[in-house]
Amino acid sequence: MKQLVAFDLDGTLAESKQAIDAEMGALLARLTRAATVAVISGGDWPQFESQLIGNLPADADLSRLLAMPTSGTKLYRNDGAGWTQIYADIFSADERDTIISALDAAIVEAGLQDDPSWGDKIEDRGSQITFSALGQQAPLDAKHAWDPDFAKRKRMQAILEPVLPDFTVRTGGSTSLDITRKGIDKAYGIRRLSEMTGISTNGFIFMGDAIYPGGNDYAVRAAGVDSVAIRDVTETKRVIEGILYCLEAGA
Numbered sequence: 001m002k003q004l005v006a007f008d009l010d011g012t013l014a015e016s017k018q019a020i021d022a023e024m025g026a027l028l029a030r031l032t033r034a035a036t037v038a039v040i041s042g043g044d045w046p047q048f049e050s051q052l053i054g055n056l057p058a059d060a061d062l063s064r065l066l067a068m069p070t071s072g073t074k075l076y077r078n079d080g081a082g083w084t085q086i087y088a089d090i091f092s093a094d095e096r097d098t099i100i101s102a103l104d105a106a107i108v109e110a111g112l113q114d115d116p117s118w119g120d121k122i123e124d125r126g127s128q129i130t131f132s133a134l135g136q137q138a139p140l141d142a143k144h145a146w147d148p149d150f151a152k153r154k155r156m157q158a159i160l161e162p163v164l165p166d167f168t169v170r171t172g173g174s175t176s177l178d179i180t181r182k183g184i185d186k187a188y189g190i191r192r193l194s195e196m197t198g199i200s201t202n203g204f205i206f207m208g209d210a211i212y213p214g215g216n217d218y219a220v221r222a223a224g225v226d227s228v229a230i231r232d233v234t235e236t237k238r239v240i241e242g243i244l245y246c247l248e249a250g251a
Contacts, residue, residue: 001250003199005031005243006190008208008217009041009051010173012230016143017047019055024233027240029060034247036197038066040189042172042216044125045069045076071180071216072189073127075196086196089127089184099129099167099179106159112152131156133175143174153177170216178216186216187223201225205243207236
């Protein structure tokens, strides 16, 4: 029986940059009463607040919900008095400057500098720097149409990886790349999560929409954690219902 259920956020619990809906909120609240729940996303803490935490119903057990922004390089938990940051692996100023300079050059080399933008294309999230080709506030239809075959993001990865040997570059959302220190990925976050909770990773199950080579969820499966590749938010709901049936029946 699994003791901890972990999720990606965008594309798994909610549409990109959108709030979870009422049905998802109710399912997650039930799940917190049956198991420990963790959410690991490339987004930063404010995104967790607006998309996830601020939309959970009052009966969610927040003491059993762990929030892991920026691909697990940060961890927040609720001790009953509010949310507290437990750790954060923040870039140095030199690391930050190196990544941003490389991104600026790669955007031009890949020919993406003239693409439309809804907000900043490069976001410093402290422990992760994210390139969002159309900006952070781009509408969903524009995001889905921009790079459906991953060719543009793969081109950016191919340019960035040789000039950023101390970092890892992964596809994130539908238009984004996430850059972290080498060896720092969602599998790292999962290991830290196991240390913090005392639950073996054998007791974990993880769900994400980017469990494919190069995707920012793939490292979790590669680390040996039982994982479910999700097509969309609707499928996540159905899988949660199945997990709840097993957990609640065994309670």
